[in-house]
Amino acid sequence: MRIVRLANFVTVHTGGLRTTLRELGKGYKKAGHEPVLIIPGRTFKDQQVRQGRVITLPSAQIPRTGGYRVMAGRRDLIKLLDSLKPDRIEVSDRTTLRWTGTWARQRGVRSMMVSHESLAGLLGVWGMPKRDALADRFNRRTAEAFDTIVCTTAYAAAEFRRLGVPNLVEVPLGVDLNTFHPSRQDPAVRARYARPEELLIVYASRLSAAKRPELAVDTVAALRNGKSPAVLVVAGEGRRRAALAYRAARLPVRFAGHIADRKAVAALLASADVVLAPGPVETFGLSALEALACGTPVVVDQQSALPEVIGDAGIAVPGNPDAFADAVSRLMDRPADERRAAARARAEQFSWSRSVEGFLDAHDLHPAVAPASAPAPTLIRPAVPRPRLVRDAGADEAGTPRYA
Incomplete structure (x- = not known):
């Protein structure tokens, strides 16, 4: 089957999204399907790479967004989609590409929207009034436009679950357990x-408001005020770089910038004592999972999805410097071998092969060649061929089918 995937807002700095797109594409290809990824870029490209075919469309850069581009030419994109004749489409953009659900329905193509963020959470970060009502209205339209909505955690699914949508599926992401390994220390x-x-x-992570990198800087300040000799390495780029440098002027904070080499990232994560993931609206937190795979525990904001990802391999606390500093100290009180083994063991529960299997099930596809990994998960979905947004009396207590 030809699975055409579309995503806007993809840059070299969107590490989690780029990793997810790449790993799913590789998995689909290995399973015997034909993945095609369409993304925005500076110039047109049509390449065959390990993850399958990648088409880059010339797209305008959005000012003051750190390099984000959007495929705004709907007519050209429709022409491309019609020429590709997809069997499935998978969309990773709930705003500018939501219209592709209607395109797919008009042509009898099954469609999936992957929710990579909490809309209500982002609206809160941006200070929008009546954020829940606005998010509900937007999410209701999204659920009506696509056959399947995929969320990667219960946290991400919550804003759809409260609407009672019947076409909601949870599929966790995975981590590259070979690249991200304690041996990289x-x-x-x-x-x-x-x-x-x-x-x-x-x-x-990215240096943006939603990721709240300033909390990492303030955590180091709190630790040093408490006589703990902590230093911070910031690996990432974004619009808040200058403000962060000013904030960290008198602190031992090193800005490593964006690190493109994944093995170099793994070496940094594996060599750290603790990794901080302070974003309050993270819907999965792939970089935190990569840290765990390297054997390094993490401290996360308890409001995000990360507590359900990290389990007991880290600590979830309120998003303030004193709480984060205390959590770092508590992690360091654990024996090094114990905390590192717990981190790795937790990461090993997440594999990309299992995630690929879950996404293919959500597409109502089955691999031609079974990927070698953990046992196949079970996907429970309501029997609704072209789901509409209605209350599903046959769902579980949460009103959501689950991927287990």
């Missing part, structure tokens, strides 16, 4: 940033 990397007696703390 490198004394030379650690020595580059910290002395032997210092705590090496890492923040590895």
Whole structure:
């Protein structure tokens, strides 16, 4: 089957989204399907790569967004979609590409929307009034436009669940357990940033308001005020870089920028004592899971989806510097072997092969060649061929079919 996937707002700095698109494409291809990814870019490209065919359409850059581009030419995109004749479409943009659900329905093509963010949460970050009502109206239209809505955690699914949508499925993402591994720990990397007696703390994510990187800086300040010799490495880029540098002027904070080499990222994460994931509206937190895979525990904001991802391999606390600093200290009180083994064990519960299987089930597709991984999960879905937005009396207490 030809699975055409579409995504806007993809840049070199959108690490989690790019990783997800790449790993799902590789998995679909391995399972015997034909994945085609359409994304925006500076120039036209049509390439065959490991994840399948990737088509880049010339797209305008949105000012003051850190390099985001959007495929705004609907007529050209329709022409391309019609020429590709997809059997399925998978959309990773709930705003500018929502119209593709209608396009698919008019042509008898099954459609899926992947919700990579909490709309209500983002509206809160942006200070929008009546955010829940606005999110509900938008999400209701999204659910009506697509055959399936996929969320990666219960947190992400909550804003759809409260609407009682019958076409909601939860499928967790995965992590590259080979690239991100405790064996990546490198004394030379650690020595580059910290002395032997210092705590090496890492923040590895985009520098945007939704990720709240300033909390990482303030956490180091709180630790040092409490006489803990902590240093911070910030691995990422974004619009808040200058403001963060000003905030960290008198603190031992190193800005490593965007690190393109995934093995170098793994070496940094594996060499850290603790990784911070302070974003309050994270719907999965792939970088935190990569840290766990490297054997490094994480401290996360308890309001986000990350508590359900990290389990007992880290600590979830309120989003303030004192709480984060206390959590770092509590993690360091655990024996090193114990905390690192717990982190790795938690990450091993998430594999990309299992995630691919779940996404294919949500597409109502089955792999021609079964990927080698964990046992096949079970997907429970309501028997609604072209679901409409109605209350499903036959669903579970949460009103949501689940991927287990």
